[in-house]
Amino acid sequence: MNMADKSLTQEQQRLQLLAREFTAKHIIPVAAEYDKSGEFPLFIVEEATKAGLICNAVPVEYGGAGYDSVSQAAIVEEWAYGCAGFATTLGGNGLSCYPLLIAGTDEQKKLYFSRIVAGGLGGFALTEPGAGSDAGAVATTAKLEGDEWVLNGTKCFATSCGYASIMIIFASTNPSLGVKGLSAFIVEKERPGLVVGAVEHKLGIRSSNTVELLLKNVRIPKTYLLGKEGEGMKIAMKTLDMARPMVASQGVGIARRALDEAIKFAKSQLDVNGKPLAANQSVAFKLADMAIQTEAAKQLVRNCLRLKDAGLPYTKEAAMAKTFATDTGMRVAAEAMEIMGAYGYSQDSVVEKLVRDAKIQQIYEGTNQIQRLVISGILLKD
Amino acid sequence: MSYTLTEEQQLIQQTAREFAQEYVVPSVAECDKTGVHPGEVVNKMAEYDFLGLYLPGEYGGAEAGYLSYILTVEELAKVSGAVAAILVNHASAAAYAVSRWGSDAQKKSWLTAMAKGDALGGVAGLEPGAAPGAGADRVVAVREGDTYNLTGMKTYVANGGAADVYIVFAVTNPEAGAKGLSAFIVDAKAAGLKVNRLIGKMGLRGCQWAELVFDNVKVPAAGLLGGEGAGAAMLAEIQAVTGVAEGAIVVGIAQAAMEDAAKYGKQRIQFGRPITSFPAIQTMLADMAANIHLTRLAVYHAADLVDKGEKFAVEAAMIRLFAGRIGASALIDVIQIEGGYGYSEEMAASRFYRDVQGAILKNSSADFPEKTIVAEVLA
Numbered sequence: 001m002n003m004a005d006k007s008l009t010q011e012q013q014r015l016q017l018l019a020r021e022f023t024a025k026h027i028i029p030v031a032a033e034y035d036k037s038g039e040f041p042l043f044i045v046e047e048a049t050k051a052g053l054i055c056n057a058v059p060v061e062y063g064g065a066g067y068d069s070v071s072q073a074a075i076v077e078e079w080a081y082g083c084a085g086f087a088t089t090l091g092g093n094g095l096s097c098y099p100l101l102i103a104g105t106d107e108q109k110k111l112y113f114s115r116i117v118a119g120g121l122g123g124f125a126l127t128e129p130g131a132g133s134d135a136g137a138v139a140t141t142a143k144l145e146g147d148e149w150v151l152n153g154t155k156c157f158a159t160s161c162g163y164a165s166i167m168i169i170f171a172s173t174n175p176s177l178g179v180k181g182l183s184a185f186i187v188e189k190e191r192p193g194l195v196v197g198a199v200e201h202k203l204g205i206r207s208s209n210t211v212e213l214l215l216k217n218v219r220i221p222k223t224y225l226l227g228k229e230g231e232g233m234k235i236a237m238k239t240l241d242m243a244r245p246m247v248a249s250q251g252v253g254i255a256r257r258a259l260d261e262a263i264k265f266a267k268s269q270l271d272v273n274g275k276p277l278a279a280n281q282s283v284a285f286k287l288a289d290m291a292i293q294t295e296a297a298k299q300l301v302r303n304c305l306r307l308k309d310a311g312l313p314y315t316k317e318a319a320m321a322k323t324f325a326t327d328t329g330m331r332v333a334a335e336a337m338e339i340m341g342a343y344g345y346s347q348d349s350v351v352e353k354l355v356r357d358a359k360i361q362q363i364y365e366g367t368n369q370i371q372r373l374v375i376s377g378i379l380l381k382d
Numbered sequence: 383m384s385y386t387l388t389e390e391q392q393l394i395q396q397t398a399r400e401f402a403q404e405y406v407v408p409s410v411a412e413c414d415k416t417g418v419h420p421g422e423v424v425n426k427m428a429e430y431d432f433l434g435l436y437l438p439g440e441y442g443g444a445e446a447g448y449l450s451y452i453l454t455v456e457e458l459a460k461v462s463g464a465v466a467a468i469l470v471n472h473a474s475a476a477a478y479a480v481s482r483w484g485s486d487a488q489k490k491s492w493l494t495a496m497a498k499g500d501a502l503g504g505v506a507g508l509e510p511g512a513a514p515g516a517g518a519d520r521v522v523a524v525r526e527g528d529t530y531n532l533t534g535m536k537t538y539v540a541n542g543g544a545a546d547v548y549i550v551f552a553v554t555n556p557e558a559g560a561k562g563l564s565a566f567i568v569d570a571k572a573a574g575l576k577v578n579r580l581i582g583k584m585g586l587r588g589c590q591w592a593e594l595v596f597d598n599v600k601v602p603a604a605g606l607l608g609g610e611g612a613g614a615a616m617l618a619e620i621q622a623v624t625g626v627a628e629g630a631i632v633v634g635i636a637q638a639a640m641e642d643a644a645k646y647g648k649q650r651i652q653f654g655r656p657i658t659s660f661p662a663i664q665t666m667l668a669d670m671a672a673n674i675h676l677t678r679l680a681v682y683h684a685a686d687l688v689d690k691g692e693k694f695a696v697e698a699a700m701i702r703l704f705a706g707r708i709g710a711s712a713l714i715d716v717i718q719i720e721g722g723y724g725y726s727e728e729m730a731a732s733r734f735y736r737d738v739q740g741a742i743l744k745n746s747s748a749d750f751p752e753k754t755i756v757a758e759v760l761a
Contacts, residue, residue: 132721134652157722203717203725203732210726270512272560272614282752334710334739341745342508342538346591347582355739356584359714363721369662 007302008074015071019078022051027082034085034207035353040163041086041207048090049119057094057101062113069242069305073249077298080253084357085207087250089121092159092208094246095365096122098239099168099184103227112166112186120165125155125213126236133370135170135236136179140215142171148219149185154197155213157364162196162211165189169215170236173229182232186224193218204356240366241315244322245308247365248301251322251329254358255294258329258336261351263287265340283339290332297325316378319371326361326368333358387453394435394450398457401430406461413464413588414733417580419544420588423465428499433472437481441489442497448623449685452630456678459634463737464588466631471540471589472496474627475620476503479549479565483608483616492547492567504541506550506568506594507617508745509534514617515553515563521596523552523564530554530566530606532599535578538745542592543577546570550596551617554610563613567605574599585736621749622698623688629681629701631741632709636674639734640667643716646723657719666715673708677701696758699751706742713738 004013026047034041048054056072058064067075072094079087093116100112116122131137140153151171161167166188174181187194197212227235266278266287277283304317333354337344344351362368387395405426413420427433436451437443451473459466477496480488480503495501509517521534532552539548548568555562568575578593608616644667647658657663680701687694713735717724724731744751 127722130651132652133657134654137652200722201727203727203735268511270516272513272516274512274516280750282750330714334714337739338706338744341743341749342591345584345740345743346538347584352584352739356736359717359735360725362714362718363725367718367721369660369718372662 005074008070012068012071012074015067016074016078018051019053019075020081022048022053023078023082027079027086031083031086031207032347032350032353035083036206038201038206040209041089042163044086044089045119045121054090054093054119055097055113055116057097058113058116059101059109062109063117064113068309069245070302070309073245073301073305076246076249077253077256080250081257082253083207084250084254084361085205087253088205088208088360089160091246091250092124093122095159095239095243096124096164096166096168098242099124099226099235101242102238103184103231103235107223108186108226115165115188121160121163123158123161123164123167124239125158125161125167125169127157128154129156133367136182136233138170138172138182138232139175140169140171141175142173142183142185144173144222145219147222149222149225151185151187151193151215151218151220153215155215157200158211158213159364160209161213162199162209168226169213170232171215172232177230179233180230182236183229184226184232184235185220186226187218187220191218191220203359204353205360241318242308243365244318244371245301245304247361248297248318248321248325251325251327251358251361252294252298252301254329254354254361255290255297255325255332258333258351258354258358259287259290259294261344261349261354262290262336262339265343265349269343277339286335286339290335293328294332297321297328300324316375319366319374322365323368323371323375326358329358329361390446391450391453394446395453395457397430398432398454399460401426401432402458402461402465406458406465409465409588410462410733413462414585415587417582417587417590419468419541419590420465421544424468424502424544425499427465427469432469433499433502434477434497435473437473437477437493437497441481442494444497448626448688449682452627452681452685455627455630456634456637456681459631459741460638462588463631463635463734463741464586466634467586467589467741468502468541468544470624470627470631471505472503472545474624475505475540476545476547476549478623479505479607479616479620480567482619483565483612484567485604487604488567488607496547501546502541502544503547503549504539504545505620506536506539506542506548507620508536508538510537510593513560514551515560515613521550521552522556523554523566523601525554525603528603530601530603532566532568532574532596532601534596536594536596538581539592539594540589542594543580543590548594549607551613552596558611560614561611563617564610565607565613565616566601567607568599568601572599572601584739585733586740619695621702622695622754625698625702625742625751626681626684626688626694628742629677629684629705632705632738633674633678633681635734635738635741636670636709636712639713639716639731639738640670640674642730642734643667643719643724646720646729663719666719670708670712670715673712677705677708680704695754699754702742702744702751703755706744709738709741
């Protein structure tokens, strides 16, 4: 439990252990309670801010931690070990910062990051009722009126947006151009006309805040456009490239937790002869398989992020890591439940929650079908 | 055998389908939310003879056959896995035991009540931390004259707290290991028998799970079912016959979920076309349709063996090995097709997902269906 991964650098190991302690202290003891109530754990944002774990993606010159990607992923993995709902809330902050890193001006970064550094939450609103996998179908519009953009439309499944202080919202500046008319904007929560709509009640990650956002004549300064008009899709895709290894890390965290719970159970549960379940080879080998998959997923994530941190292309690797690691989270959680039988299905065990939580990573930040589209597209290009 | 259903079987299937729509649908949301045993639905099932559907007419049953009963379970599961599970834990587990191993007197009193729906049954086999009879908290039965004195704890007892009668597996010979296990018919109102707590679970909410504590519960010697030391073999057979019905629960849930996903997918337009026009989605639907169909055939076949009085242990073990996995895999794909909407509680998929995972639980320590199957392979 308290061993850092020796394949990480000293600094990465330090952060891994810091996040592990943070998770043990602030997440694990309350995760079941928040899962049950579906309440938003605002306190965790404060605690993470205090612990120096909130603005991991924000560069040092803007007051952030500016951790390398491998460290960021290791931190997300620890959070998800404790609770994928909490990891979604804390990790969502990173996601919302990426568009600024990709396309933000110095002024825009200052505006956005100052709120994050102060402990405010960031949001990212791309999906709409008619635009899920097909992000190009976004119907929210932005029209320039004098020195202001005026936004109108409806967003859905927006993570943390009921509590976000500032967010990135995608809207079409030229609907006739389809995907090429999509643009990205910075919007503060206090802008008139921005209303939080219905809250989604979900199968898992229940403490994560998922809302509908209604935009009615929301006016923002002209300077809040990220990049150029029509660059929205490009920014969104690059953002998702960066976010996918983090979602993959949630899958790794869930798989690690499921494996640990299954091991604990197999060592303590006695069979008819009074021997531990783990003494049965069919169970022990299943544990081995779960460990192999978990380790492979973790290394796939880290390999992809080492490419990214070295400035090399990593789109394909990010999609592979996301798909494999989230499928692994799902599979290992389900296998833990199979080993644990009635106990695993009961709420006395965390495993039933893992099985509920593990399903969402296969869906968000681009479904695993979209990932396969990205991967096969690259494979078949030449 | 022919998988063409007889007219009577088709009628029973149709009745169950209509029953589920009329009497089960209205209770589903509340039941899932509160986890409380839906007494009214169960009473209604009794009126329709579901509780004794395959049990002998001599003892108040409808004697319609195990396959007819399986068809009923499947139809109920399409609407509520919990209601189907209540029926299965009563009929395939508790009532089966009395019907199979009970004396005439035991059948006259208990089986008749169970078949008519005057007494709901449950089986108390599992114990915390160990296989039945192997753990520190196991229930031990000590004979004192004409009574057995039961002390210990049982857990994950389905229909726990709702049942009127339990089939309790207790150790009568602590030295004999698994061979020292015996079954008792125990009145839920017996002095010293306490529902310690209800156990929250992922799904199938409404089919209550309870922890039962036995504090010197006195059971008349006439309550011993099937003889001292016969418990382990009885437990294995109950698990098998219940497994066939649990397979029907998986089939029902997965079928209903697949139909939901197909309906959603046909209406969901992305990239200018319904998502069901994409081969990636079609592949998922084709896989689940094939898995559901093959499992259903295996379930009907095993039910037919039960009806014919032939051996069914291997077929049941195959269902228990395979069906749980195909159910979980189907629901993982159903939610994938329905995306964020499927993950939200607004759609039925999220409940089907939680329910299907619990339809077949291999209770690990004692229970490897692989063992039964491989014994046949190596024979």
